[in-house]
Amino acid sequence: MKIGIIGAGQIGGTLTRMLSGLGHEVRVANSRDPETLAELAAETGATAVWAADAATHADVVIVSIPQKNVPDLDAGIVAKAKPGAPVIETNNYYPQQRDGRIAAIEDGTPESVWVAEQLGSPVVKVFNGIWWKHLLERGVPAGTAGRIALPIAGEDGPGKQLVFELVDQLGFDPVDGGTLEESWRQQPGTPVYGKDYGVEDTKKALAEAPRERPEDFRAA
Template identity: 75%
Template sequence: MRIGIIGAGLIAGTLTRRLTALGHEVRVANSRDPETLADLAAETGATAVWAKEAAQDADLVVLSIPQKNTPDLPEGVVASRKPGAPVVETNNYYPQQRDGRIDAIEDGTPESVWVSQQLGTPVYKAFNGIYWEHLLNRGRPRGEAGRIALPVAGADGPGKETVLALVDDLGFDPVDAGPLEESWRQQPGTPVYGTDLDADGVRAALAAAPPERPAEFSA
């Protein structure tokens, strides 16, 4: 697939490395000049581009940036992807640690629903609760004991199937976490976040998630 990645932090950089290793054509961008990604491009074979170019003709787009920076993205930043191509967002809202207060999220809008509203397009929430080194090193073949599972929330259909299949290709058991409105079940502070559970464990953790936002992850 042609995959556009907007962001070059730990998760985005890890996905750039893993996805190019799987043979995907990756275009990666950050908030600065593409030349600032020259080392990552040379290491992986990815193409460094401006943010507004990352999604061009992409079969899938990954957005992985600090939550507070989402409204600052260029208008229509993912609009040039192929029709129906899914947009995956890995963001987390850390009001005390990084992002400051975002009123809509504090008032109960799930983080990924808010991101979708900022972009003006549906998104899928995935890769937000796994430590980057585990994403880099702990993928295992399908069926192998101890395989980590990752939840994917978003609308049913071909887009979700594409994201679930990509999680599997990366070496993790994909778990359908329901619609985007239920994505709060995998936000920071929930039972599934950062726990490296298997598929049954992920399903149980999602079901056990309380709707209240933990104090640690509230403004």
């Protein structure tokens, strides 16, 4: 598949390595000149591009940048993908640690719903709660004991199913995290966040998530 990745940090860079290694055609961008990604491109075989071009004709788009920077992306940046291509977002809202106050999220809008509104496109939330090193190193074939499960929230349909298949290819068990409106169940501070649970424990943690945002993940 053709996969466009906007963001080359810990998660974006890791997914560039892994997806290129699986044989996908990856175009990766950061907020700067493509030349700044020359080393990553040489290592992985991915193509470094300007952010405005990353999603062009992509089968899947991944947005993996700090939450506070999402509004700075060019309008329609993900609309250049193929019709129906899912847009994955891996972001988390860290108001005290990085992002500052985002009023809509503080008022109760789930993080990923806010991202979708900024992008003007539906999104699928996944990869936000796994440590990048575990994402890089702990993927294993389906059926392997102890395989880590990853919750996936978004609208049901072919796009979400494609994300399920991609997560499985990467070596993790996909777990349906519900609609995007329910994506708060996997936000920072919830029982599933940062855990390397299997399928059943992931489902249990999602079900037990409290609706109220923890104090550490609210604006001070």
